[in-house]
Amino acid sequence: MKNPSRPPDCVLLFSGGIDSTTLLWDLRNQGRHPHLLSFDYGQRHRVELKAARTIARITSCPNDTVALPTWLFQGSSQTSDEISVPHGHYAAESMKLTVVPNRNMVMLSLAGALALSLKCKDIFYAAHSGDHAIYPDCRPEFVEILRRAFLMASWSELMLNAPYIMWPKKMIVQQGASLDVPYELTYSCYEGAELHCGKCGTCTERREAFELAGIPDPTKYTA
Amino acid sequence: MKNPSRPPDCVLLFSGGIDSTTLLWDLRNQGRHPHLLSFDYGQRHRVELKAARTIARITSCPNDTVALPTWLFQGSSQTSDEISVPHGHYAAESMKLTVVPNRNMVMLSLAGALALSLKCKDIFYAAHSGDHAIYPDCRPEFVEILRRAFLMASWSELMLNAPYIMWPKKMIVQQGASLDVPYELTYSCYEGAELHCGKCGTCTERREAFELAGIPDPTKYTA
Numbered sequence: 001m002k003n004p005s006r007p008p009d010c011v012l013l014f015s016g017g018i019d020s021t022t023l024l025w026d027l028r029n030q031g032r033h034p035h036l037l038s039f040d041y042g043q044r045h046r047v048e049l050k051a052a053r054t055i056a057r058i059t060s061c062p063n064d065t066v067a068l069p070t071w072l073f074q075g076s077s078q079t080s081d082e083i084s085v086p087h088g089h090y091a092a093e094s095m096k097l098t099v100v101p102n103r104n105m106v107m108l109s110l111a112g113a114l115a116l117s118l119k120c121k122d123i124f125y126a127a128h129s130g131d132h133a134i135y136p137d138c139r140p141e142f143v144e145i146l147r148r149a150f151l152m153a154s155w156s157e158l159m160l161n162a163p164y165i166m167w168p169k170k171m172i173v174q175q176g177a178s179l180d181v182p183y184e185l186t187y188s189c190y191e192g193a194e195l196h197c198g199k200c201g202t203c204t205e206r207r208e209a210f211e212l213a214g215i216p217d218p219t220k221y222t223a
Numbered sequence: 224m225k226n227p228s229r230p231p232d233c234v235l236l237f238s239g240g241i242d243s244t245t246l247l248w249d250l251r252n253q254g255r256h257p258h259l260l261s262f263d264y265g266q267r268h269r270v271e272l273k274a275a276r277t278i279a280r281i282t283s284c285p286n287d288t289v290a291l292p293t294w295l296f297q298g299s300s301q302t303s304d305e306i307s308v309p310h311g312h313y314a315a316e317s318m319k320l321t322v323v324p325n326r327n328m329v330m331l332s333l334a335g336a337l338a339l340s341l342k343c344k345d346i347f348y349a350a351h352s353g354d355h356a357i358y359p360d361c362r363p364e365f366v367e368i369l370r371r372a373f374l375m376a377s378w379s380e381l382m383l384n385a386p387y388i389m390w391p392k393k394m395i396v397q398q399g400a401s402l403d404v405p406y407e408l409t410y411s412c413y414e415g416a417e418l419h420c421g422k423c424g425t426c427t428e429r430r431e432a433f434e435l436a437g438i439p440d441p442t443k444y445t446a
Contacts, residue, residue: 069289072333074340101339105332105376109325110295116324117297137376145375149368153328153360 008035008062010122011115013107016052018206019126019164021186022176024059026163027124029179035118036063037111041103042070043078044085045192055185066110076100078190085190090205095134098190098201104137105146112150112158121159123150128164128172130205140165169205170212177215184218198223231258231285233345233384234338236330239275241429242349242387244409245399247282249386250347252402258341259286260334264326265293266301267308267415274410281408289333299323301413308413313428314356321413321424327360328369335373335381344382346373351387351395353428363388392428393435400438407441421446 012027014020014036027034038052049065056063070079077083077097086094104127111123131138140162147160164172176183188206191197198207198221210217235250237243237259250257261275272288279286293302300306300320309317327350334346354361363385370383387395399406411429414420419429421444433440 064294066292066295068333071287072289072336072340075342102332102336102373102376102381105372106329106336109328109332110291113295113325113329117295119298136378139375142372142375145368145372149328149365149372150325152362152365152368153325155359158325 006033008033008118008120010034010120010124011111011118012036012124013111013126014038014052014056014063016048016050016055016186017188017202018169018176018183018186018209019128019172021055021183022172022179022181023124023126023164024055024061025176025179025181028059034061034124035114035120036061037107037114038063038065039068039107039110040065041068041073041079041100043100043192044081045078045187045190047192047194048187051185051187055182058182058185064114068106072106073100073103085200087199088201088204090130090201090208091133092201095201099135102137104135104142108146108160112154112160115158116154121157123158123160125160125162126164126172127162128167128169130169130209138165168212169209173209173213173215177213193222195220195222197221229256231256231341231343233257233343233347234334234341235259235347236334236349237261237275237279237286239271239273239278239409240411240425241392241399241406241409241432242351242395244278244406245395245402245404246347246349246387247278247284248399248402248404251282257284257347258337258343259284260330260337261286261288262291262330262333263288264291264296264302264323266323267304268301268410268413270415270417271410274408278405278408281405287337291329295329296323296326308423310422311424311427313353313424313431315424318357318424322358325360327358327365331369331383335377335383338381339377344380346381346383348383348385349387349395350385351390351392353392353432361388391435392432396432396436396438400436416445419444 012034127138189196190200235257350361
Protein backbone atom coordinates (compact mmCIF):
# COMPACT_ATOMS: atom_id res chain seq x y z
CA MET A 1 0.00 0.00 0.00
CA LYS A 2 1.49 3.29 -1.14
CA ASN A 3 1.00 6.25 1.18
CA PRO A 4 -1.95 4.78 3.09
CA SER A 5 -2.48 7.90 5.17
CA ARG A 6 -2.86 10.21 2.20
CA PRO A 7 -6.17 12.02 2.62
CA PRO A 8 -8.80 11.60 -0.11
CA ASP A 9 -9.13 14.39 -2.68
CA CYS A 10 -12.60 13.55 -3.98
CA VAL A 11 -15.71 11.47 -3.21
CA LEU A 12 -16.87 8.79 -5.69
CA LEU A 13 -20.38 7.31 -5.59
CA PHE A 14 -19.46 3.65 -5.64
CA SER A 15 -21.84 0.76 -6.26
CA GLY A 16 -19.27 -1.89 -7.12
CA GLY A 17 -20.66 -2.12 -10.66
CA ILE A 18 -18.92 -1.68 -14.00
CA ASP A 19 -19.37 2.08 -14.33
CA SER A 20 -18.20 3.32 -10.93
CA THR A 21 -15.39 0.73 -10.82
CA THR A 22 -14.09 1.92 -14.19
CA LEU A 23 -14.27 5.51 -12.97
CA LEU A 24 -12.31 4.49 -9.88
CA TRP A 25 -9.53 3.07 -12.05
CA ASP A 26 -9.69 6.15 -14.28
CA LEU A 27 -9.33 8.48 -11.30
CA ARG A 28 -6.43 6.53 -9.82
CA ASN A 29 -4.78 6.57 -13.25
CA GLN A 30 -5.05 10.38 -13.10
CA GLY A 31 -3.36 10.41 -9.69
CA ARG A 32 -6.57 11.06 -7.74
CA HIS A 33 -7.34 9.42 -4.40
CA PRO A 34 -11.10 8.99 -4.00
CA HIS A 35 -13.14 8.26 -0.89
CA LEU A 36 -15.69 5.65 -1.97
CA LEU A 37 -19.27 6.07 -0.78
CA SER A 38 -21.83 3.25 -1.02
CA PHE A 39 -25.43 2.89 0.16
CA ASP A 40 -27.44 0.18 1.83
CA TYR A 41 -31.10 1.09 1.35
CA GLY A 42 -32.31 -2.48 1.65
CA GLN A 43 -31.91 -3.01 -2.09
CA ARG A 44 -32.71 -6.44 -3.49
CA HIS A 45 -29.25 -6.41 -5.07
CA ARG A 46 -27.39 -5.48 -1.90
CA VAL A 47 -24.85 -8.19 -2.62
CA GLU A 48 -23.30 -5.38 -4.72
CA LEU A 49 -22.01 -3.96 -1.42
CA LYS A 50 -19.78 -6.99 -0.97
CA ALA A 51 -18.26 -6.35 -4.40
CA ALA A 52 -17.81 -2.68 -3.47
CA ARG A 53 -15.97 -3.58 -0.25
CA THR A 54 -13.70 -6.08 -2.01
CA ILE A 55 -12.73 -3.53 -4.64
CA ALA A 56 -12.19 -0.82 -2.02
CA ARG A 57 -9.85 -3.18 -0.15
CA ILE A 58 -7.69 -4.08 -3.12
CA THR A 59 -7.35 -0.42 -4.12
CA SER A 60 -6.67 0.74 -0.53
CA CYS A 61 -9.27 3.47 -0.95
CA PRO A 62 -11.09 4.81 2.11
CA ASN A 63 -14.71 3.73 1.90
CA ASP A 64 -17.96 3.98 3.78
CA THR A 65 -21.48 2.68 3.46
CA VAL A 66 -24.47 4.76 4.52
CA ALA A 67 -27.52 2.84 5.72
CA LEU A 68 -30.84 4.38 4.76
CA PRO A 69 -34.28 3.02 5.69
CA THR A 70 -36.05 1.14 2.89
CA TRP A 71 -39.41 2.76 3.67
CA LEU A 72 -38.06 5.95 2.13
CA PHE A 73 -37.72 4.31 -1.27
CA GLN A 74 -40.90 2.36 -1.99
CA GLY A 75 -42.55 1.44 -5.29
CA SER A 76 -39.54 -0.04 -7.08
CA SER A 77 -38.73 -3.67 -7.93
CA GLN A 78 -35.42 -3.05 -6.18
CA THR A 79 -36.95 -2.19 -2.79
CA SER A 80 -40.39 -3.86 -2.79
CA ASP A 81 -40.58 -7.66 -2.59
CA GLU A 82 -44.01 -7.72 -4.20
CA ILE A 83 -42.75 -6.11 -7.43
CA SER A 84 -40.80 -8.58 -9.60
CA VAL A 85 -37.59 -7.56 -11.33
CA PRO A 86 -38.42 -7.04 -15.02
CA HIS A 87 -36.43 -9.11 -17.52
CA GLY A 88 -35.46 -7.95 -20.99
CA HIS A 89 -33.67 -5.01 -22.55
CA TYR A 90 -32.39 -2.26 -20.31
CA ALA A 91 -33.96 0.55 -22.33
CA ALA A 92 -37.44 -1.02 -22.38
CA GLU A 93 -40.38 0.82 -20.80
CA SER A 94 -40.83 -2.06 -18.32
CA MET A 95 -37.48 -1.14 -16.74
CA LYS A 96 -39.11 1.93 -15.16
CA LEU A 97 -40.17 -0.50 -12.41
CA THR A 98 -36.53 -0.58 -11.35
CA VAL A 99 -36.33 3.17 -10.71
CA VAL A 100 -35.84 3.80 -6.97
CA PRO A 101 -37.60 7.06 -6.04
CA ASN A 102 -35.20 10.00 -6.03
CA ARG A 103 -32.35 7.68 -5.12
CA ASN A 104 -29.61 9.37 -7.08
CA MET A 105 -30.37 12.85 -5.72
CA VAL A 106 -30.23 11.36 -2.22
CA MET A 107 -26.89 9.65 -2.88
CA LEU A 108 -25.37 12.68 -4.54
CA SER A 109 -26.48 15.06 -1.79
CA LEU A 110 -24.94 12.77 0.85
CA ALA A 111 -21.75 12.56 -1.24
CA GLY A 112 -21.77 16.37 -1.21
CA ALA A 113 -22.05 16.46 2.58
CA LEU A 114 -19.15 14.01 2.93
CA ALA A 115 -17.00 15.89 0.40
CA LEU A 116 -17.46 19.14 2.34
CA SER A 117 -16.77 17.32 5.62
CA LEU A 118 -13.52 15.94 4.18
CA LYS A 119 -12.65 19.30 2.57
CA CYS A 120 -12.68 17.72 -0.88
CA LYS A 121 -13.77 19.85 -3.82
CA ASP A 122 -14.97 17.12 -6.20
CA ILE A 123 -17.78 14.59 -6.33
CA PHE A 124 -17.62 11.95 -9.06
CA TYR A 125 -20.65 10.16 -10.49
CA ALA A 126 -20.46 7.46 -13.19
CA ALA A 127 -23.83 7.98 -14.91
CA HIS A 128 -23.64 7.22 -18.64
CA SER A 129 -25.76 7.69 -21.74
CA GLY A 130 -27.24 4.18 -21.61
CA ASP A 131 -29.10 5.24 -18.48
CA HIS A 132 -30.78 8.26 -20.01
CA ALA A 133 -33.97 6.68 -21.36
CA ILE A 134 -35.19 5.07 -18.14
CA TYR A 135 -33.47 6.90 -15.31
CA PRO A 136 -34.32 10.60 -15.26
CA ASP A 137 -31.67 11.24 -12.62
CA CYS A 138 -28.88 9.97 -14.87
CA ARG A 139 -29.53 12.50 -17.64
CA PRO A 140 -27.14 15.35 -18.48
CA GLU A 141 -29.81 17.98 -17.73
CA PHE A 142 -30.21 16.58 -14.24
CA VAL A 143 -26.47 16.47 -13.61
CA GLU A 144 -26.17 20.07 -14.82
CA ILE A 145 -28.92 21.23 -12.47
CA LEU A 146 -27.43 19.42 -9.50
CA ARG A 147 -24.00 20.81 -10.36
CA ARG A 148 -25.47 24.30 -10.02
CA ALA A 149 -27.23 23.31 -6.79
CA PHE A 150 -23.93 22.09 -5.28
CA LEU A 151 -22.08 25.25 -6.32
CA MET A 152 -24.80 27.34 -4.73
CA ALA A 153 -25.10 25.32 -1.51
CA SER A 154 -21.33 25.30 -0.95
CA TRP A 155 -20.38 28.91 -1.77
CA SER A 156 -18.85 27.51 -4.99
CA GLU A 157 -16.61 25.05 -3.15
CA LEU A 158 -18.01 21.83 -4.58
CA MET A 159 -18.05 20.53 -8.15
CA LEU A 160 -20.14 17.60 -9.40
CA ASN A 161 -18.31 15.67 -12.13
CA ALA A 162 -19.90 13.05 -14.38
CA PRO A 163 -17.21 12.37 -16.98
CA TYR A 164 -19.07 9.44 -18.62
CA ILE A 165 -22.39 11.21 -18.92
CA MET A 166 -22.30 11.18 -22.75
CA TRP A 167 -20.58 7.81 -23.12
CA PRO A 168 -22.33 4.59 -24.11
CA LYS A 169 -21.55 1.74 -21.73
CA LYS A 170 -19.40 -0.05 -24.32
CA MET A 171 -16.97 2.90 -24.20
CA ILE A 172 -16.76 2.54 -20.43
CA VAL A 173 -15.87 -1.14 -20.83
CA GLN A 174 -13.26 -0.27 -23.47
CA GLN A 175 -11.77 2.38 -21.21
CA GLY A 176 -11.75 -0.05 -18.29
CA ALA A 177 -10.15 -2.83 -20.32
CA SER A 178 -7.32 -0.45 -21.28
CA LEU A 179 -6.80 0.20 -17.54
CA ASP A 180 -6.99 -3.50 -16.59
CA VAL A 181 -10.11 -3.12 -14.45
CA PRO A 182 -10.84 -6.52 -12.80
CA TYR A 183 -14.42 -6.73 -14.06
CA GLU A 184 -14.79 -10.23 -12.61
CA LEU A 185 -14.99 -8.52 -9.20
CA THR A 186 -17.80 -6.13 -10.17
CA TYR A 187 -21.50 -6.84 -9.69
CA SER A 188 -24.53 -5.59 -11.65
CA CYS A 189 -27.50 -7.98 -11.38
CA TYR A 190 -30.84 -6.58 -10.17
CA GLU A 191 -32.00 -10.02 -9.01
CA GLY A 192 -29.33 -9.91 -6.34
CA ALA A 193 -28.21 -13.56 -6.21
CA GLU A 194 -24.53 -14.42 -5.86
CA LEU A 195 -24.28 -15.23 -9.58
CA HIS A 196 -25.54 -12.80 -12.22
CA CYS A 197 -28.96 -13.97 -13.52
CA GLY A 198 -28.19 -13.04 -17.12
CA LYS A 199 -31.80 -12.03 -17.81
CA CYS A 200 -32.62 -8.83 -15.93
CA GLY A 201 -32.15 -5.39 -17.44
CA THR A 202 -28.71 -4.77 -15.95
CA CYS A 203 -27.41 -8.24 -16.89
CA THR A 204 -28.68 -7.65 -20.43
CA GLU A 205 -26.92 -4.30 -20.52
CA ARG A 206 -23.74 -5.75 -19.03
CA ARG A 207 -23.55 -8.55 -21.59
CA GLU A 208 -24.32 -6.17 -24.44
CA ALA A 209 -21.62 -3.71 -23.35
CA PHE A 210 -18.88 -6.38 -23.44
CA GLU A 211 -20.15 -7.70 -26.78
CA LEU A 212 -20.30 -4.27 -28.41
CA ALA A 213 -16.91 -3.35 -26.93
CA GLY A 214 -15.33 -6.52 -28.32
CA ILE A 215 -13.98 -7.35 -24.87
CA PRO A 216 -14.28 -10.85 -23.33
CA ASP A 217 -16.95 -10.89 -20.60
CA PRO A 218 -15.53 -12.51 -17.44
CA THR A 219 -18.96 -12.70 -15.77
CA LYS A 220 -20.48 -16.04 -14.73
CA TYR A 221 -24.18 -15.91 -15.63
CA THR A 222 -26.77 -18.42 -14.38
CA ALA A 223 -28.61 -18.36 -17.72
CA MET B 224 -58.71 12.39 16.11
CA LYS B 225 -60.57 13.08 12.88
CA ASN B 226 -60.09 10.55 10.09
CA PRO B 227 -56.88 9.03 11.44
CA SER B 228 -56.40 6.73 8.47
CA ARG B 229 -56.48 9.50 5.91
CA PRO B 230 -53.30 9.18 3.85
CA PRO B 231 -50.91 12.14 3.80
CA ASP B 232 -51.03 14.43 0.75
CA CYS B 233 -47.63 16.09 1.15
CA VAL B 234 -44.31 15.80 3.02
CA LEU B 235 -43.17 18.60 5.33
CA LEU B 236 -39.56 18.94 6.49
CA PHE B 237 -40.19 19.29 10.19
CA SER B 238 -37.64 20.40 12.80
CA GLY B 239 -40.06 21.31 15.58
CA GLY B 240 -38.98 24.96 15.33
CA ILE B 241 -41.03 28.08 14.73
CA ASP B 242 -40.91 28.06 10.94
CA SER B 243 -41.86 24.48 10.14
CA THR B 244 -44.44 24.40 12.96
CA THR B 245 -46.13 27.51 11.57
CA LEU B 246 -46.13 25.95 8.11
CA LEU B 247 -47.71 22.83 9.59
CA TRP B 248 -50.58 24.90 11.03
CA ASP B 249 -50.84 26.81 7.76
CA LEU B 250 -51.11 23.58 5.76
CA ARG B 251 -53.72 22.09 8.09
CA ASN B 252 -55.67 25.35 7.88
CA GLN B 253 -55.68 24.84 4.09
CA GLY B 254 -57.06 21.32 4.53
CA ARG B 255 -53.76 19.59 3.78
CA HIS B 256 -52.57 16.49 5.67
CA PRO B 257 -48.77 16.45 5.80
CA HIS B 258 -46.42 13.60 6.64
CA LEU B 259 -43.75 15.14 8.90
CA LEU B 260 -40.13 14.21 8.28
CA SER B 261 -37.39 14.95 10.83
CA PHE B 262 -33.68 14.10 10.97
CA ASP B 263 -31.33 12.88 13.65
CA TYR B 264 -27.81 13.56 12.38
CA GLY B 265 -26.30 13.71 15.84
CA GLN B 266 -26.98 17.44 16.03
CA ARG B 267 -26.04 19.23 19.24
CA HIS B 268 -29.62 20.51 19.37
CA ARG B 269 -31.24 17.12 18.92
CA VAL B 270 -33.62 17.92 21.75
CA GLU B 271 -35.56 19.59 18.90
CA LEU B 272 -36.66 16.07 17.90
CA LYS B 273 -38.60 15.76 21.16
CA ALA B 274 -40.46 18.97 20.33
CA ALA B 275 -41.12 17.64 16.82
CA ARG B 276 -42.59 14.39 18.18
CA THR B 277 -44.79 16.21 20.69
CA ILE B 278 -46.20 18.48 18.00
CA ALA B 279 -46.71 15.56 15.62
CA ARG B 280 -48.69 13.77 18.32
CA ILE B 281 -51.03 16.63 19.14
CA THR B 282 -51.73 17.23 15.43
CA SER B 283 -52.17 13.48 14.70
CA CYS B 284 -49.86 13.84 11.72
CA PRO B 285 -47.90 10.81 10.51
CA ASN B 286 -44.24 11.42 11.25
CA ASP B 287 -40.86 9.80 10.89
CA THR B 288 -37.29 10.54 11.85
CA VAL B 289 -34.41 9.50 9.62
CA ALA B 290 -31.11 8.76 11.38
CA LEU B 291 -28.02 9.83 9.47
CA PRO B 292 -24.41 9.32 10.58
CA THR B 293 -22.76 12.44 12.04
CA TRP B 294 -19.47 11.76 10.22
CA LEU B 295 -21.21 12.84 7.02
CA PHE B 296 -21.71 16.36 8.36
CA GLN B 297 -18.46 17.53 9.93
CA GLY B 298 -17.04 21.02 10.38
CA SER B 299 -20.07 22.71 11.95
CA SER B 300 -20.66 23.85 15.53
CA GLN B 301 -23.84 21.78 15.40
CA THR B 302 -22.10 18.45 14.73
CA SER B 303 -18.54 18.91 16.07
CA ASP B 304 -18.03 19.11 19.84
CA GLU B 305 -14.77 20.99 19.45
CA ILE B 306 -16.44 23.93 17.68
CA SER B 307 -18.38 26.18 20.09
CA VAL B 308 -21.79 27.51 19.20
CA PRO B 309 -21.35 31.19 18.25
CA HIS B 310 -23.37 33.72 20.25
CA GLY B 311 -24.71 36.97 18.85
CA HIS B 312 -26.88 38.08 15.95
CA TYR B 313 -28.16 35.49 13.54
CA ALA B 314 -27.00 37.34 10.43
CA ALA B 315 -23.41 37.83 11.69
CA GLU B 316 -20.51 36.31 9.75
CA SER B 317 -19.62 34.17 12.80
CA MET B 318 -22.89 32.24 12.33
CA LYS B 319 -21.38 30.50 9.29
CA LEU B 320 -19.89 28.10 11.86
CA THR B 321 -23.41 26.77 12.37
CA VAL B 322 -23.85 25.73 8.72
CA VAL B 323 -24.06 21.93 8.49
CA PRO B 324 -22.48 20.82 5.19
CA ASN B 325 -25.10 20.31 2.47
CA ARG B 326 -27.67 19.41 5.12
CA ASN B 327 -30.69 20.95 3.50
CA MET B 328 -30.10 19.32 0.11
CA VAL B 329 -29.81 15.99 1.93
CA MET B 330 -33.04 16.55 3.87
CA LEU B 331 -34.94 17.76 0.83
CA SER B 332 -33.79 14.88 -1.36
CA LEU B 333 -34.90 12.37 1.29
CA ALA B 334 -38.23 14.20 1.59
CA GLY B 335 -38.51 13.79 -2.18
CA ALA B 336 -37.91 10.05 -1.93
CA LEU B 337 -40.55 9.72 0.79
CA ALA B 338 -43.07 11.85 -1.13
CA LEU B 339 -42.70 9.64 -4.22
CA SER B 340 -42.94 6.52 -2.04
CA LEU B 341 -46.19 7.83 -0.51
CA LYS B 342 -47.47 9.01 -3.91
CA CYS B 343 -47.62 12.61 -2.69
CA LYS B 344 -46.96 15.39 -5.18
CA ASP B 345 -45.76 18.12 -2.80
CA ILE B 346 -42.78 18.72 -0.55
CA PHE B 347 -42.97 21.70 1.83
CA TYR B 348 -39.94 23.54 3.19
CA ALA B 349 -40.17 26.48 5.62
CA ALA B 350 -37.01 28.41 4.63
CA HIS B 351 -37.47 32.16 5.06
CA SER B 352 -35.68 35.37 4.13
CA GLY B 353 -33.92 35.72 7.49
CA ASP B 354 -31.87 32.64 6.57
CA HIS B 355 -30.56 33.98 3.28
CA ALA B 356 -27.39 35.74 4.44
CA ILE B 357 -25.78 32.81 6.23
CA TYR B 358 -27.38 29.69 4.84
CA PRO B 359 -26.81 29.32 1.09
CA ASP B 360 -29.26 26.43 0.95
CA CYS B 361 -32.13 28.58 2.24
CA ARG B 362 -31.94 31.11 -0.59
CA PRO B 363 -34.61 31.46 -3.27
CA GLU B 364 -32.11 30.66 -6.05
CA PHE B 365 -31.30 27.37 -4.36
CA VAL B 366 -34.95 26.47 -3.88
CA GLU B 367 -35.63 27.28 -7.53
CA ILE B 368 -32.79 25.05 -8.71
CA LEU B 369 -33.87 22.16 -6.50
CA ARG B 370 -37.46 22.62 -7.65
CA ARG B 371 -36.26 22.02 -11.21
CA ALA B 372 -34.15 19.06 -10.07
CA PHE B 373 -37.19 17.42 -8.44
CA LEU B 374 -39.37 17.99 -11.51
CA MET B 375 -36.70 16.42 -13.67
CA ALA B 376 -35.94 13.45 -11.39
CA SER B 377 -39.63 12.60 -10.97
CA TRP B 378 -40.95 12.97 -14.54
CA SER B 379 -42.65 16.18 -13.33
CA GLU B 380 -44.50 14.41 -10.51
CA LEU B 381 -42.98 16.28 -7.59
CA MET B 382 -43.17 19.97 -6.63
CA LEU B 383 -40.96 21.66 -4.04
CA ASN B 384 -42.85 24.41 -2.21
CA ALA B 385 -41.27 27.04 0.02
CA PRO B 386 -44.12 29.46 0.69
CA TYR B 387 -42.19 31.55 3.26
CA ILE B 388 -39.04 31.92 1.17
CA MET B 389 -39.48 35.72 0.86
CA TRP B 390 -40.95 36.29 4.33
CA PRO B 391 -39.05 37.75 7.27
CA LYS B 392 -39.38 35.61 10.38
CA LYS B 393 -41.60 38.18 12.12
CA MET B 394 -44.25 37.57 9.41
CA ILE B 395 -44.09 33.85 10.14
CA VAL B 396 -44.72 34.55 13.82
CA GLN B 397 -47.61 36.87 12.95
CA GLN B 398 -49.09 34.23 10.65
CA GLY B 399 -48.65 31.58 13.35
CA ALA B 400 -50.22 33.75 16.05
CA SER B 401 -53.28 34.22 13.85
CA LEU B 402 -53.52 30.42 13.60
CA ASP B 403 -52.96 29.86 17.35
CA VAL B 404 -49.70 27.95 16.90
CA PRO B 405 -48.57 26.72 20.36
CA TYR B 406 -45.11 28.29 20.13
CA GLU B 407 -44.32 27.23 23.69
CA LEU B 408 -43.97 23.68 22.33
CA THR B 409 -41.44 24.63 19.62
CA TYR B 410 -37.67 24.54 20.04
CA SER B 411 -34.93 26.60 18.35
CA CYS B 412 -31.77 26.80 20.48
CA TYR B 413 -28.45 25.74 18.91
CA GLU B 414 -26.93 25.02 22.33
CA GLY B 415 -29.36 22.15 22.70
CA ALA B 416 -30.18 22.31 26.43
CA GLU B 417 -33.74 21.74 27.65
CA LEU B 418 -34.25 25.49 28.13
CA HIS B 419 -33.42 27.98 25.36
CA CYS B 420 -30.05 29.65 26.11
CA GLY B 421 -31.21 33.06 24.92
CA LYS B 422 -27.76 33.96 23.51
CA CYS B 423 -27.02 31.82 20.46
CA GLY B 424 -27.90 32.92 16.94
CA THR B 425 -31.23 31.09 16.77
CA CYS B 426 -32.33 32.28 20.23
CA THR B 427 -31.44 35.84 19.21
CA GLU B 428 -33.44 35.45 16.02
CA ARG B 429 -36.36 33.85 17.87
CA ARG B 430 -36.58 36.67 20.43
CA GLU B 431 -36.25 39.32 17.74
CA ALA B 432 -39.01 37.76 15.64
CA PHE B 433 -41.53 37.91 18.52
CA GLU B 434 -40.47 41.46 19.40
CA LEU B 435 -40.74 42.74 15.82
CA ALA B 436 -44.04 40.90 15.37
CA GLY B 437 -45.48 42.45 18.52
CA ILE B 438 -46.47 39.00 19.78
CA PRO B 439 -45.77 37.86 23.36
CA ASP B 440 -42.86 35.40 23.43
CA PRO B 441 -43.85 32.31 25.45
CA THR B 442 -40.28 30.95 25.50
CA LYS B 443 -38.41 30.37 28.79
CA TYR B 444 -34.83 31.55 28.25
CA THR B 445 -31.95 30.77 30.62
CA ALA B 446 -30.42 34.24 30.11
